[in-house]
Amino acid sequence: MTKPLHDCSIAEAGALLRNGTITSTALTEHALDRIKTIDPLISSFITLTAEQALADAATADADFAKGVDRGPMQGIPHALKDIYATAGIRTTCHSKLLVDNVPTEDSVVAAKFKAQGAVLLGKLATHEFALGGPSFDLPFPPARNPWNPDHIPGGSSSGSGAAVAAGLVRMAMGSDTGGSIRGPAGYCGTIGLKPTYGLVSRRGVFPLSYTLDHCGPLSWTVEDSAIAMEVIAGFDPKDPGSADVPVPDFRSKLGAGVQGLRIGVPRQWFVKTDGVSAETIAAIDDAAQTLAKLGATIEEIELPDFELFNACGRVIMFSEAFAIHEKDFQSRPLDYGLFTYLRMSMGAFTTATDLTQAMRLRRELALAVNAKLKDCDALITASTLGPATAFAEIDPNRPPNLLVQTMPFDVTGNPAMSIPTGFSKSGLPLSMQIVGRAFDEPTVLGIGAAYEAATNLHLRRPSFAVAKAA
Amino acid sequence: MPDDASDEQTLNAEFDALAGRAGIEIPESRRPAMLEGLKDLKRMTQLMRQPRTAANEPAGAYAILSITRSV
Numbered sequence: 001m002t003k004p005l006h007d008c009s010i011a012e013a014g015a016l017l018r019n020g021t022i023t024s025t026a027l028t029e030h031a032l033d034r035i036k037t038i039d040p041l042i043s044s045f046i047t048l049t050a051e052q053a054l055a056d057a058a059t060a061d062a063d064f065a066k067g068v069d070r071g072p073m074q075g076i077p078h079a080l081k082d083i084y085a086t087a088g089i090r091t092t093c094h095s096k097l098l099v100d101n102v103p104t105e106d107s108v109v110a111a112k113f114k115a116q117g118a119v120l121l122g123k124l125a126t127h128e129f130a131l132g133g134p135s136f137d138l139p140f141p142p143a144r145n146p147w148n149p150d151h152i153p154g155g156s157s158s159g160s161g162a163a164v165a166a167g168l169v170r171m172a173m174g175s176d177t178g179g180s181i182r183g184p185a186g187y188c189g190t191i192g193l194k195p196t197y198g199l200v201s202r203r204g205v206f207p208l209s210y211t212l213d214h215c216g217p218l219s220w221t222v223e224d225s226a227i228a229m230e231v232i233a234g235f236d237p238k239d240p241g242s243a244d245v246p247v248p249d250f251r252s253k254l255g256a257g258v259q260g261l262r263i264g265v266p267r268q269w270f271v272k273t274d275g276v277s278a279e280t281i282a283a284i285d286d287a288a289q290t291l292a293k294l295g296a297t298i299e300e301i302e303l304p305d306f307e308l309f310n311a312c313g314r315v316i317m318f319s320e321a322f323a324i325h326e327k328d329f330q331s332r333p334l335d336y337g338l339f340t341y342l343r344m345s346m347g348a349f350t351t352a353t354d355l356t357q358a359m360r361l362r363r364e365l366a367l368a369v370n371a372k373l374k375d376c377d378a379l380i381t382a383s384t385l386g387p388a389t390a391f392a393e394i395d396p397n398r399p400p401n402l403l404v405q406t407m408p409f410d411v412t413g414n415p416a417m418s419i420p421t422g423f424s425k426s427g428l429p430l431s432m433q434i435v436g437r438a439f440d441e442p443t444v445l446g447i448g449a450a451y452e453a454a455t456n457l458h459l460r461r462p463s464f465a466v467a468k469a470a
Numbered sequence: 471m472p473d474d475a476s477d478e479q480t481l482n483a484e485f486d487a488l489a490g491r492a493g494i495e496i497p498e499s500r501r502p503a504m505l506e507g508l509k510d511l512k513r514m515t516q517l518m519r520q521p522r523t524a525a526n527e528p529a530g531a532y533a534i535l536s537i538t539r540s541v
Binding site: 196197198211212241243245307308310311312314315318322326329330333334338341342343345346348349350354356357358359360361362363364366367370371374397398412413414437438439 | 485488489492493494495496497500503504506507508511513514515517518519520522526527528529530531532533534535537538540541
């Protein structure tokens with residue numbers, strides 16, 4: 001074996017498990033050692049389930065020995081954002097309000113990983129209720145960016161992005177309501193896939209905004225996100241938003257390249273935005289050229305103004321979030337962290353008419369994007385608009401408005417995947433997102449895999465993590 | 471034309487009315503940040519009011535199959 005274990009992808013580790021080169025117990029012990037060494041510096045885990053993880057790894061090893069193969073995640077350590085309910089394991093939403101909450105049932109996603117024999121290492125930091133952060137007034141510290149712990153990892157799937165980038169897990173689950181998978185993926189230099197709305201069950205995941213919430217993976221490689229999707233995608237009749245559609249073969253286009261694909265770039269969205277970094281624009285332009293050299297046709301396109309998507313999504317998100325939290329907000333408002341309080345209270349100020357107008361606009365915007373996707377196979381555009389902000393730059397009295405352009409595809413429901421495009425001069429990751437037609441994750445993943453193979457950006461790990469690796 | 475002071479007065483009155491309707495008590499120390507948030511929210515709700523006909527309805531807005539069958 002030439003690679004350190006934590007650099008082996010799920011596919012690579014799976015092959016080693018199946019040919020007997022390594023055991024799940026060895027993989028799990030290695031991950032736990034790494035977490036012990038590195039996590040005190042990045043605070044990505046809220047709860048570590050080491051004892052159960054080692055027991056589950058032993059079960060996976062016994063299954064391998066008997067020739068029982070439950071699927072690609074068997075024996076693979078992973079972790080879940082702490083809004084995914086886990087039976088018998090504390091699920092806090094990073095909040096004082098749920099600090100002692102121990103669910104009796106697994107979320108659907110947790111249950112699917114468990115059924116495959118995957119090894120759960122623990123629960124990961126989030127912004128409080130996937131909304132308010134990064135905050136220092138919560139029961140647990142905020143996660144930090146492995147590329148530079150003085151900087152934020154993005155949110156709200158902050159622990160998921162940090163843990164994957166630091167090589168503590170190959171894949172962690174996040175959730176995305178306005179960009180909470182793709183933002184941390186962008187800031188931490190990982191893959192982050194927000195699937196099509198309805199493709200992955202949200203049942204048992206604490207809601208932020210019912211009609212905008214998406215569950216999806218963050219991983220170090222594109223293939224590992226495809227593998228995670230194989231496990232978690234599928235119709236759930238008990239999730240009201242679930243789509244009863246055939247589940248695609250997520251790995252079917254990983255080696256297919258981009259020859260002949262038409263890829264649209266709504267460049268005006270990000271080049272005209274205040275605060276976008278020149279490095280971000282140059283990196284996306286370079287990515288477009290790379291895809292063109294690989295055989296894709298790149299075409300600049302126009303979409304409705306980005307601010308319309310942002311306004312639409314935020315009004316819906318605030319309204320739905322406040323509806324969920326109304327009772328607690330009235331009875332124990334100061335138990336919420338300040339940033340959560342300030343964000344969520346905006347939902348108290350929206351009217352029924354505002355929400356209806358937002359839903360009418362939502363349909364118009366979704367139609368506009370999907371009309372473009374009749375001509376284009378996919379879109380590429382900015383995910384984050386610059387490198388991760390430093391904690392020191394955040395006003396402790398105001399929740400930060402991070403410069404990301406992820407909300408449009410929560411509004412429309414199209415699949416969107418953040419992928420690294422390079423690094424800033426300060427050594428922090430830059431990113432773009434690849435957007436696809438509804439339920440066409442294979443094309444999104446295929447383009448991502450072609451770009452990843454052409455750039456090999458995933459071969460660079462945070463030096464912080466490398467230096468601390470045992 | 472309303473001046474800045476009367477705009478602020480109107481915003482504060484609106485703020486108090488909306489908070490009262492929502493049944494939330496707001497600590498005085500949080501009021502300035504929330505007023506800023508309300509201003510931004512009003513900008514967004516204004517932006518959303520684009521010209522559209524009565525037939526332009528929201529049903530199925532988040533059911534993506536309803537969208538894709540319509541384009």
